[in-house]
Amino acid sequence: MNYGLDSHFGNVVYHSVDLLHTIPGIPTAALLAAEKELVRAAEVVIASSQGVKQHLDSLGAPDVVLWENVASVELFSGTKNDRLRRAIFAGNLTPTKVQAELLLDLAESGVKVALAGPINIDGTPLSGALSSVLNHPFVDYLGNLELAELAVEFSKSKVGLIPYHINEYTAGVFPMKVYEYLASGLSVVSTPLPSLKERQISGLHLADNKEAFIEKVLHELGIFTEEQAEVRTLDASDHSWTRRTEEAERLLTGLLGPHKPERGNI
Structure with missing residues (x-):
């Protein structure tokens, strides 16, 4: 919901990064109605994943x-x-x-696991399973880290974890950690x-x-080498905020210039 802010500007860009309407407790009907109006008002509609794109397509975004x-x-x-024989999850x-x-x-299988990130930030009670994880002798909870601190911890690890549920919400998630992990060589x-x-x-491996x-x-812990890590780092280099900023600048230049870009060609 944008509270009518779009009416105060000549151009609207809608960048959607989550399937918010799938989160429990969200007023789904009201959110979808407002989102449909925003899609209709926007000159450009952007999605952060294929799942979000499919959702926006269903709302009529061209x-x-x-x-x-x-x-x-x-x-x-x-x-x-220097790297430790450990896996890490941040989020x-x-x-x-x-x-x-x-x-x-x-952790029970003998893997040392480092965890970083907020707990209960969304108000969800701490589950018994998560409490057991945090108290496990093979688990090191690092707290909520700044980005530079996170980079240090990634550089000390060998495998990056994305242990997400498969559900309606995560159907729209493209984790930011993918390229952060890979850029660190994980x-x-x-x-x-x-x-x-x-x-x-x-460098990405999916497990069913x-x-x-x-x-x-x-x-992956057993076969890790720094040579392979360097390859992963190089492959991730194209997926940077520097390049994304350049894309955003081209988009805005096109919108503010005499000739607006055609949708989908930005």
Whole structure:
């Protein structure tokens, strides 16, 4: 909802990054009605994932531009440290998004796991499984870190984790951590999020079930080399905020100039 702000500007760009209407407790009908009006008012509509794009298509948005999430690759690729034989997850530690049981099983298998991010930021009570994860002897909770601190912890790790549930909300998620992990040289192991299943990303490994997830993490920890890490870092370099800023500048220049760009050609 934009409270009518679009009426005060000559051009409107709508950049949607989540399927907010799927979150429990959200007034779904009101949000979708407002979003449909925003789509109708916008000269350009942008989606952060294929799932969000499909949703915007269903609202009648023509030629939705796909801008998948990128990373501060210069920061993450430029931070170097001796690596530990550990996996790391960084993000909102909420049970509505993160499979705490999967992290617990991973720790139980003998994998050292570092966790970083807020707990209960969305008001969701701490689950028993997540509490068990945080208290596990193989788990190191690092707290809520600044980006530079996160880059340091990634540079000390070998595998980046994306242990998300597969549900209505995550159908629209393209995790920002994908390219942050890869820019740090990490191998990435994820549950099969729809936005990732449709992409061929070097260094990203999808696991369909708990056993496959744990097996893949153990495998990637065992074969990790700095030479492979450098390749992953190089491959991630095109997915930077620097490049995205350039794309945004071209978009705005087109909108503010004498000739507006055609939708979908930005």
